Amino acid sequence: MAHVIVRMQLQPVAPSPFPHVTTLLICRNTVLHTGLRHVLSDTQFALADNVFEPTADVSAFAESEPVLILLCEKLSLNEYLEALERLKAQCPSAWLVVLADHLELSAVVRLYEAGLNGLCSPAMLGCALVKALELVVAGETFLPAAVGLALLEQQSRRSLPDAQAVPTTTAVGLAGRLTHREAQILRCLMQGASNKMIARELDLAEATVKVHIKAILKKVQAANRTQAAMWAQQHLQMEVQHPG
Structure with a gap:
């Protein structure tokens, strides 16, 4: 897609x-x-x-x-x-x-x-x-496509009256499990950056970026980088807003 x-x-x-x-x-x-x-x-x-x-x-x-x-x-x-x-x-x-x-x-x-x-x-x-x-x-x-998809997902979640309590708690927990470097890379994914661009921005080897992205996808339960960017657009700040 x-x-x-x-x-x-x-x-x-x-x-x-x-x-x-x-x-x-x-x-x-x-x-x-x-x-x-x-x-x-x-x-x-x-x-x-x-x-x-x-x-x-x-x-x-x-x-x-x-x-x-x-x-x-x-x-x-x-x-x-x-x-x-x-x-x-x-x-x-x-x-x-x-x-x-x-x-x-x-x-x-x-x-x-x-x-x-x-x-x-x-x-x-x-x-x-x-x-x-x-x-x-x-x-x-x-x-941008990632922003549009995130808005659609947000609207979809709002249409489910009882859907917010559990996902919010889950998202906060997931955000807390991200390392500082993983959070940096997620923010780059939100901007549509390629692995090469992320490597240049964060002064990392491209192979290292790939390893981090694989870990990120597993942690946020995303199938690909687009889904990870959508997740980050909504939930990356939740750890700050809901300290636990």
């Missing part, structure tokens, strides 16, 4: 009605905005010459339809909501996509309710990011 989802994401999207999309990049990370400029070169997403601060006034672009705004800052939920409200007020017709991998499920829901058009992970492959942005400007709403 996971392979089918990835292949579907990378299939060509129907031709966009917008061959040129003015793209504003809000990003104070020099490495990240340099990488994005490279990824989006030779695409329909024409980056503005300037890189903007989170508090910048972008109303000058309100008449430059169509406009896409990429917000690549690590903010709190309230800061994201304030930025979203301000940017939408300055460019009412703009699409707004956040690049982040630290948001809780409840925060993701709040942002989409406030008008967010897409959520992408900074760890996405460049080609996947471009396809995600193409979907957004084609009128679709985009969020």
Whole structure:
């Protein structure tokens, strides 16, 4: 199932009605905005010459339809909501996509309710990011598969009135059995990182990462990395919230 989802994401999207999309990049990370400029070169997403601060006034672009705004800052939920409200007020017709991998499920829901058009992970492959942005400007709403599946699972659990007591206790126990390194790797899996990316991020051998992932799958009772990422999205913080 996971392979089918990835292949579907990378299939060509129907031709966009917008061959040129003015793209504003809000990003104070020099490495990240340099990488994005490279990824989006030779695409329909024409980056503005300037890189903007989170508090910048972008109303000058309100008449430059169509406009896409990429917000690549690590903010709190309230800061994201304030930025979203301000940017939408300055460019009412703009699409707004956040690049982040630290948001809780409840925060993701709040942002989409406030008008967010897409959520992408900074760890996405460049080609996947471009396809995600193409979907957004084609009128679709985009969020990572792991987040979408976790939201569906959460909704399914809420529909079962007596299902929360036992799973919550079980999840807390499982989280407590994870080592610090396993928790780090699980967070990387939530971002869609490959074994090679995890090894580079945590300064480990790739073979060591594979051993840790095998142990993680057994501990959280997951059949594959996608299920493990879904489990982590919901339960990784439960040990903190329910100390035992």
